[in-house]
Amino acid sequence: MQAKRQTSRTMSTIVVNVARRPDLSHAEFVNYWRDYHAPLIRSCPQFTEQLVSYTQYDVHAGPDDLASLFGGSGKYDGVAVLRFRNRHALEAAFNCDEYRNTIRPDEPNFVDLENCSAQVTDAVDVIGAPSPLFDVSGKTAVVTGGARGVGAMIAAALCEAGADVIVLGRGARAGQDFVTGLEGARGSCRFVEADLATSAGVSAAAADIAALAGKVHVLVNNAGSFAASAIEDADPDGWDRLMGLNLRAPFFLVQSLLPQLKAASDPGDPARVIMIGSIGALWGNSSNGAYAYGASKAAVHQLTRMLASDLTAGGINVNAIAPGFFPSDMTDGFFEAVPGLREQMIGGIPAGRLGTAEDIGGTVLYLSSRAGAYVSGAVLPVEGALWQA
Numbered sequence: 001m002q003a004k005r006q007t008s009r010t011m012s013t014i015v016v017n018v019a020r021r022p023d024l025s026h027a028e029f030v031n032y033w034r035d036y037h038a039p040l041i042r043s044c045p046q047f048t049e050q051l052v053s054y055t056q057y058d059v060h061a062g063p064d065d066l067a068s069l070f071g072g073s074g075k076y077d078g079v080a081v082l083r084f085r086n087r088h089a090l091e092a093a094f095n096c097d098e099y100r101n102t103i104r105p106d107e108p109n110f111v112d113l114e115n116c117s118a119q120v121t122d123a124v125d126v127i128g129a130p131s132p133l134f135d136v137s138g139k140t141a142v143v144t145g146g147a148r149g150v151g152a153m154i155a156a157a158l159c160e161a162g163a164d165v166i167v168l169g170r171g172a173r174a175g176q177d178f179v180t181g182l183e184g185a186r187g188s189c190r191f192v193e194a195d196l197a198t199s200a201g202v203s204a205a206a207a208d209i210a211a212l213a214g215k216v217h218v219l220v221n222n223a224g225s226f227a228a229s230a231i232e233d234a235d236p237d238g239w240d241r242l243m244g245l246n247l248r249a250p251f252f253l254v255q256s257l258l259p260q261l262k263a264a265s266d267p268g269d270p271a272r273v274i275m276i277g278s279i280g281a282l283w284g285n286s287s288n289g290a291y292a293y294g295a296s297k298a299a300v301h302q303l304t305r306m307l308a309s310d311l312t313a314g315g316i317n318v319n320a321i322a323p324g325f326f327p328s329d330m331t332d333g334f335f336e337a338v339p340g341l342r343e344q345m346i347g348g349i350p351a352g353r354l355g356t357a358e359d360i361g362g363t364v365l366y367l368s369s370r371a372g373a374y375v376s377g378a379v380l381p382v383e384g385a386l387w388q389a
């Protein structure tokens with residue numbers, strides 16, 4: 001199953017010329033955008049929930065290349081770039097009642113798909129790639145457990161940023177849905193069914209990856225499971241299962257994929273292994289009896305440092321991210337089990353919120369791109385200062 005890279009024009013990004021307002025001075029026009037456009041868009045949740053991003057560029061005072069592309073005629077004061085996950089999301093936004101009934105009649109400068117001078121194109125071709133420091137286009141990334149939860153946030157960020165992503169997981173249906181949702185992204189996405197809880201499953205997954213990709217530039221070992229119980233109720237089989245998935249699988253996936261990681265490594269641009277550890281391995285708190293979980297993640301952190309020590313000289317950087325609390329089936333499970341825990345948890349996070357897809361995705365992009373090429377052996381907490389609180 002694969003969402004293919006778009007080579008022709010895509011409907012997922014729309015670039016809109018914002019018509020000139022000769023009645024407004026430049027400063028008034030900037031204020032008008034800030035005080036009128038932005039609140040207008042925010043007031044329309046049906047529309048914004050389909051948006052990945054909305055960016056307004058002030059061509060009047062903007063960079064020369066934008067001005068010459070859009071403003072040279074003097075007909076435009078600016079350009080807005082609206083990014084949607086895919087064509088379906090774009091159509092859903094423009095067809096929603098809120099947009100049709102509220103925004104469109106009131107805002108002549110906003111997008112009028114039929115009549116305005118909107119250009120439907122791929123923003124990358126028009127305004128250039130994001131900073132090359134964070135560029136991952138053309139890289140092959142493997143994300144274990146990448147169709148759900150934190151792994152899905154990571155896989156989507158890599159794919160949106162141009163990587164060719166191979167997502168591993170047990171659920172074929174969820175995998176297919178995830179791949180479909182990424183159609184129209186800058187990169188591509190494929191799903192490979194894999195059960196990483198057993199050694200045989202890890203070997204099979206490594207063979208499948210090797211058959212798909214001669215080079216693996218980024219390996220994100222994300223798949224994991226959580227369990228907690230009173231010490232009296234902990235059982236050895238459950239302990240072994242959890243350790244198999246959380247600890248054995250990441251190590252032996254690295255071992256099995258060494259040829260593909262080495263092949264992807266270039267001078268100045270090493271291959272990257274990113275382990276997903278946990279705040280649960282930074283603090284002493286047992287998290288209501290998550291003994292095997294905390295121990296497995298602490299071992300992942302130590303494995304990260306040891307692998308970095310051994311592999312960095314050979315062109316493979318190894319780092320770990322220690323997430324705090326991100327919404328997922330895993331956290332929903334314990335938030336549901338303990339009434340009020342979610343609010344209590346958020347109250348204890350100095351940043352005042354749970355983590356988001358941007359928080360974890362941005363960290364992975366940093367570690368995967370030129371920006372992170374000199375970082376190896378780090379365990380990076382991404383937790384809104386919860387650990388320090």
Ligand SMILES: NC(=O)c1ccc[n+]([C@@H]2O[C@H](COP(=O)([O-])OP(=O)(O)OC[C@H]3O[C@@H](n4cnc5c(N)ncnc54)[C@H](OP(=O)(O)O)[C@@H]3O)[C@@H](O)[C@H]2O)c1
Pocket residue numbers: 144145146147148149150151168169170171174194195196197222223224225245276277278279280322323324325326327328329330331
């Ligand atoms: N969410 C948080 O706040 C948080 C905090 C700290 C650390 N983490 C870590 O982040 C990672 C992802 O957690 P999450 O919150 O997204 O959990 P989740 O919602 O429970 O997702 C677990 C992921 O692991 C995959 N997985 C589970 N068993 C597997 C198996 N036997 N073989 C292959 N894949 C398997 C699942 O995919 P399938 O079901 O498709 O197999 C799923 O994608 C874990 O390592 C977790 O410890 C999460």
